[in-house]
Amino acid sequence: MALDKYERVWLTAVGGLIGSFMAALMVAYLIFDIRLPTFEGRIDPANLSNTKFANLGVKKLSENNYEVVMLAKMWSFDVGKDGGNPGAPPVVRIPKGSRVTFYVTSLDVTHGVYVEDHSINLEIVPGQIARQSIPFNRPGEFRIICNQYCGTAHQAMYGTIVVE
Numbered sequence: 001m002a003l004d005k006y007e008r009v010w011l012t013a014v015g016g017l018i019g020s021f022m023a024a025l026m027v028a029y030l031i032f033d034i035r036l037p038t039f040e041g042r043i044d045p046a047n048l049s050n051t052k053f054a055n056l057g058v059k060k061l062s063e064n065n066y067e068v069v070m071l072a073k074m075w076s077f078d079v080g081k082d083g084g085n086p087g088a089p090p091v092v093r094i095p096k097g098s099r100v101t102f103y104v105t106s107l108d109v110t111h112g113v114y115v116e117d118h119s120i121n122l123e124i125v126p127g128q129i130a131r132q133s134i135p136f137n138r139p140g141e142f143r144i145i146c147n148q149y150c151g152t153a154h155q156a157m158y159g160t161i162v163v164e
């Protein structure tokens with residue numbers, strides 16, 4: 001089959017573009033360790049006593065592997081006693097080089113979880129559990145921000161992750 005010269009040029013260009021997009025995805029996955037958020041399951045926000053969310057906090061699963069179980073509500077994040085002073089925005093401490101899996105659900109309205117300078121952006125819908133795993137390789141303080149407008153004190157809804 002004979003291809004027109006310009007058709008060949010366009011096919012090559014499009015093939016190269018798709019190839020570079022695939023390469024960018026592979027680099028994000030394999031080198032930067034970026035994963036998509038996952039829907040973990042459904043939950044009754046009024047009855048959390050027999051669920052993972054009955055024990056909020058930071059759990060060490062193995063060396064450099066942590067789990068953060070967190071509740072979002074109007075207008076704060078709650079990680080239980082591992083978050084520092086009760087009533088104050090939580091401060092979570094994680095050793096540098098750790099992979100952290102977040103489990104988050106909402107008690108009331110839709111909230112968001114975004115961690116400054118990291119590839120995590122969760123929508124926290126009441127009745128659903130959101131999960132995402134991300135690496136923390138650089139030391140520093142990174143804010144956890146609610147990035148879904150959730151009411152009058154939305155701007156006060158934050159926390160901090162200290163990577164040390």
Ligand SMILES: [Cu+2]
Nearest residue numbers: 146148150154
């Ligand atoms: Cu909010």
